Amino acid sequence: xxxxxxxxxxxxxxxxxxxxxxxxxxxxxxxxxxxxxxxxxxxxxxxxxxxxxxxxxxxxxxxxxxxxxxxxxxxxxxxxxxxxxxxxxxxxxxxxxxxxxxxxxxxxxxxxxxxxxxxxxxxxxxxxxxxxxxxxxxxxxxxxxxxxxxxxxxxxxxxxxxxxxxxxxxxxxxxxxxxxxxxxxxxxxxxxxxxxxxxxxxxxxxxxxxxxxxxxxxxxxxxxxxxxxxxxxxxxxxxxxxxxxxxxxxxxxxxxxxxxxxxxxxxxxxxxxxxxxxxxxxxxxxxxxxxxxxxxxxxxxxxxxxxxxxxxxxxxxxxxxxxxxxxxxxxxxxxxxxxxxxxxxxxxxxxxxxxxxxxxxxxxxxxxxxxxxxxxxxxxxxxxxxxxxxxxxxxxxxxxxxxxxxxxxxxxxxxxxxxxxxxxxxxxxxxxxxxxxxxxxxxxxxxxxxxxxxxxxxxxxxxxxxxxxxxxxxxxxxxxxxxxxxxxxxxxxxxxxxxxxxxxxxxxxxxxxxxxxxxxxxxxxxxxxxxxxxxxxxxxxxxxxxxxxxxxxxxxxxxxxxxxxxxxxxxxxxxxxxxxxxxxxxxxxxxxxxxxxxxxxx
Numbered sequence: 160x161x162x163x164x165x166x167x168x169x170x171x172x173x174x175x176x177x178x179x180x181x182x183x184x185x186x187x188x189x190x191x192x193x194x195x196x197x198x199x200x201x202x203x204x205x206x207x208x209x210x211x212x213x214x215x216x217x218x219x220x221x222x223x224x225x226x227x228x229x230x231x232x233x234x235x236x237x238x239x240x241x242x243x244x245x246x247x248x249x250x251x252x253x254x255x256x257x258x259x260x261x262x263x264x265x266x267x268x269x270x271x272x273x274x275x276x277x278x279x280x281x282x283x284x285x286x287x288x289x290x291x292x293x294x295x296x297x298x299x300x301x302x303x304x305x306x307x308x309x310x311x312x313x314x315x316x317x318x319x320x321x322x323x324x325x326x327x328x329x330x331x332x333x334x335x336x337x338x339x340x341x342x343x344x345x346x347x348x349x350x351x352x353x354x355x356x357x358x359x360x361x362x363x364x365x366x367x368x369x370x371x372x373x374x375x376x377x378x379x380x381x382x383x384x385x386x387x388x389x390x391x392x393x394x395x396x397x398x399x400x401x402x403x404x405x406x407x408x409x410x411x412x413x414x415x416x417x418x419x420x421x422x423x424x425x426x427x428x429x430x431x432x433x434x435x436x437x438x439x440x441x442x443x444x445x446x447x448x449x450x451x452x453x454x455x456x457x458x459x460x461x462x463x464x465x466x467x468x469x470x471x472x473x474x475x476x477x478x479x480x481x482x483x484x485x486x487x488x489x490x491x492x493x494x495x496x497x498x499x500x501x502x503x504x505x506x507x508x509x510x511x512x513x514x515x516x517x518x519x520x521x522x523x524x525x526x527x528x529x530x531x532x533x534x535x536x537x538x539x540x541x542x543x544x545x546x547x548x549x550x551x552x553x554x555x556x557x558x559x560x561x562x563x564x565x566x567x568x569x570x571x572x573x574x575x576x577x578x579x580x581x582x583x584x585x586x587x588x589x590x591x592x593x594x595x596x597x598x599x600x601x602x603x604x605x606x607x608x609x610x611x612x613x614x615x616x617x618x619x620x621x622x623x624x625x626x627x628x629x630x631x632x633x634x635x636x637x638x639x640x641x642x643x644x645x646x647x648x649x650x651x652x653x654x655x656x657x658x659x660x661x662x663x664x665x666x667x668x669x670x671x672x673x674x675x676x677x678x679x680x681x682x683x684x685x686x687x688x689x690x691x692x693x694x695x696x697x698x699x700x701x702x703x704x705x706x707x708x709x710x711x712x713x714x715x716x717x718x719x720x721x722x723x724x725x726x727x728x729x730x731x732x733x734x735x736x737x738x739x740x741x742x743x744x745x746x747x748x749x750x751x752x753x754x755x756x757x758x759x760x761x
Contacts (some may be wrong), residue, residue, distance in 0.1 A: 498534025
């Protein structure tokens with residue numbers, strides 16, 4: 160106590176001699192700051208008097224600090240000094256903790272915070288000090304988070320959780336008051352902070368509300384009702400601003416955006432508890448929109464961090480879903496709804512970046528595709544009870560997503576610049592189709608056959624558009640285009656052979672698969688030879704000769720010895736036709752057959 164009294168004396172003496180040495184104008188400016196420092200020491204003095212010396216009770220100490228806070232508020236208004244009001248606010252928030260002994264009531268604490276916030280909002284509206292609501296917002300939610308983490312909510316009584324939910328709702332409604340400040344204040348810098356308070360207030364309230372509801376463990380699910388409540392509150396405020404012609408473009412747009420956002424996430428929240436992913440996915444889009452609107456770099460960094468956090472949160476949801484052995488209705492479960500919403504949020508994020516950050520936009524769009532793909536695959540795996548059907552659906556959907564990926568990303572990553580990546584994707588899609596064919600032919604279900612032929616149609620479209628966009632950028636007669644031409648020819652030939660093989664299983668003629676393979680390869684050889692002659696492409700003609708060589712070896716080494724008499728006759732006929740064609744091509748067109756593309760075109 161001697162130290163505190165000495166500090167008080169020194170500060171008063173310093174203030175006295177400062178007033179003697181400086182002009183009246185300087186005194187008016189400096190006295191509030193000087194008194195703020197004195198009041199800060201008074202906070203410490205009261206705390207030490209209670210904790211170390213026991214001069215008065217906890218209630219008396221708390222009342223002293225409250226009286227001090229009120230007195231400082233009046234002084235801040237009297238001297239018109241906002242820095243004094245900020246120190247007052249900081250002292251008001253730390254007062255309960257300065258006299259705390261660990262046995263206080265949470266009801267007293269949150270009631271005090273409610274009164275303090277309401278009083279400070281009144282002061283901010285009266286003096287138009289926009290910093291005060293921001294400080295109240297941050298301090299209140301930090302205290303609420305700290306208490307929620309420290310308190311053992313798993314064993315807390317239902318009454319306590321209901322009280323916490325009530326105070327969370329009360330704080331949410333109080334922190335909507337900055338809307339009035341934004342309408343009345345013309346300071347753009349402060350208005351941006353106040354609008355951020357209004358926006359973040361919606362998300363934080365939903366976070367705490369869902370947290371408390373989870374620990375309440377109610378027999379009925381009302382999580383979606385809170386999201387609808389938030390949407391309704393924002394809609395009412397926006398309507399009131401519009402009706403009174405007090406509309407502020409930025410604030411009104413945010414309120415409408417919050418209304419649409421919380422309406423859209425009500426269904427996923429109601430279906431499952433993966434609300435953290437939903438909140439972060441929505442918040443990353445909102446923060447990015449702020450960056451595109453105001454150009455503040457801090458918004459860009461925050462949005463990038465939220466992209467990473469949202470992705471990690473989604474993967475954790477997937478891990479939890481895979482660990483759950485209970486099957487749910489297909490497409491009608493929370494995990495799937497969360498994945499779809501998050502993937503679409505990534506798409507909106509990429510769309511907002513489409514102009515100035517094209518490459519990063521493409522990366523985000525790729526991440527959105529990945530989230531959508533994983534959402535469908537996990538849902539197929541968990542909720543389709545028949546294992547062969549589940550496996551085949553996953554394979555077919557993989558081919559579809561690879562095709563859609565090529566279509567969606569070509570504007571961000573042109574085929575001409577990333578031809579190898581697109582080629583690998585198409586080759587992997589063809590490999591998936593081979594796995595699907597094997598599985599479908601083994602089980603022979605009608606639904607599997609339908610998936611098989613639908614996947615073939617998607618794969619044909621995949622190759623068609625890949626070749627179209629590639630040859631649109633490069634002349635197909637160029638030497639560098641030969642690799643793409645050869646790739647398409649090989650994949651097309653394999654698809655023709657596999658499709659012919661699959662067709663035999665449809666008509667129960669799979670015993671003729673060897674002869675069908677020879678016929679399909681021969682047809683592919685004739686088609687590629689015709690195209691090579693027509694388009695003057697040497698690479699196609701060489702590929703055709705290679706295919707004919709494979710067919711001849713197969714006929715002589717395999718078919719001639721394994722087929723019955725009728726099959727051998729067919730083999731000899733085919734062998735003769737192929738040899739005649741090859742001899743004709745060599746005799747009549749031997750110069751053209753081996754001529755380069757440029758020489759032939761010239």
